[in-house]
Amino acid sequence: MxxxxxxxxxxxxxxxxxxxxxxxxxxxxxxxxxxxxxxxxxxxxxxxxxxxxxxxxxxxxxDGKESLADAIIELVQGDCEREVFAVNLDIEDPSVRVARAMAALIRYARQHPDRYQSMVNLAKRRADINAPINAGARRDIGAGIASGQFAGISVEMGVMVMLSMIAQAVDYISTTPNVRSHKAVAREMAFMLLRALGVNSETAGSVSEIAIADLFNTKG
CATH class of the missing domain: 1.10.10.60 (Homeodomain-like)
Incomplete structure (x- = not known):
């Protein structure tokens, strides 16, 4: 037996x-x-x-290609959430968290272009600020507004700006031949995001530089 x-x-x-x-x-x-x-x-x-x-x-x-698409969206969104969670573990400053979240997603898209692009193409819900994947961005931008670090923008518009900038950065990286340093792109996009959230230029520059220093290797 x-x-x-x-x-x-x-x-x-x-x-x-x-x-x-x-x-x-x-x-x-x-x-x-x-x-x-x-x-x-x-x-x-x-x-x-x-x-x-x-x-x-x-x-x-x-059941069909739509259910396959849903499974892919769930898979990639889970990956992205884990990436952002990992880079922001033990970090409390909203400006640093937002900058690192953006850089982490740009890095993920560079490392897994098909996976990320498939989610972008499929997930029309990505622009929904209430979607679960955007919970962290809502929380961090809300905390930045509450602490006075961010000003002149609502949580809703802050999330929309962040999503739009990530999409533009990923599109630039994926479609531009011989793209310059990915680290430089991530740093500049983080700087522009912080400026859009109302952070002054000097602070945005220093935060974006420090925030992503360890997220890209020296080859960019």
């Missing part, structure tokens, strides 16, 4: 691993395809061909 039980568990384990590999392949294929095309221009056949899996296997994991 023991041998039979172990064999059964081994068989179930192999099935689970195979299911995970298939799901991972579908998610990876979806990220690449949705990064390049609108969801309406991608078919299930395109996805399973890119993933190198049988079409029937697709429906063991997803």
């Amino acid at each position: 023991t041998g039979a039980g172990e064999a059964k568990r081994d068989g179930e384990s192999r099935i689970d691993r195979r299911r995970l590999r298939t799901r991972s392949a579908l998610l990876g294929a979806g990220q690449k395809l949705f990064a390049d095309r609108h969801i309406d221009g991608v078919t299930i056949d395109d996805i399973v061909e890119a993933a190198d899996v049988a079409k029937g296997s697709f429906y063991n994991h997803f």
Whole structure:
């Protein structure tokens, strides 16, 4: 009985691993395809061909391409939230937190271009300031306003400015041949964000320089 039980568990384990590999392949294929095309221009056949899996296997994991898109958005948003949480651990200053959050997302987009771009293309909700992924930005900008560091802007507009600047920075990095230092781009975008939030030029310059110093390697 023991041998039979172990064999059964081994068989179930192999099935689970195979299911995970298939799901991972579908998610990876979806990220690449949705990064390049609108969801309406991608078919299930395109996805399973890119993933190198049988079409029937697709429906063991997803109801359709919309549910695959939702899974990709959830996956990438989770990644982004963890990135921002990690770089801001034990940091309390709102200006530094906002600058580091922006730089962390620019860095993530550079490291995972297909993954990030697929989320941008799919997540029309990204401009919704009440979306869960924007909770940290709302909190930090609100804290900056309450402390007097940020002025002349509401939480809502502050979040919108931050989202727009991140999107522009990522687009610049991804479409510009021989882009200059990613660190320099992140630093300048952080500076402009802080200025838009009402921080004076001298403070914005010093904070943006210090805030992202450890987030990019020397090669940029």
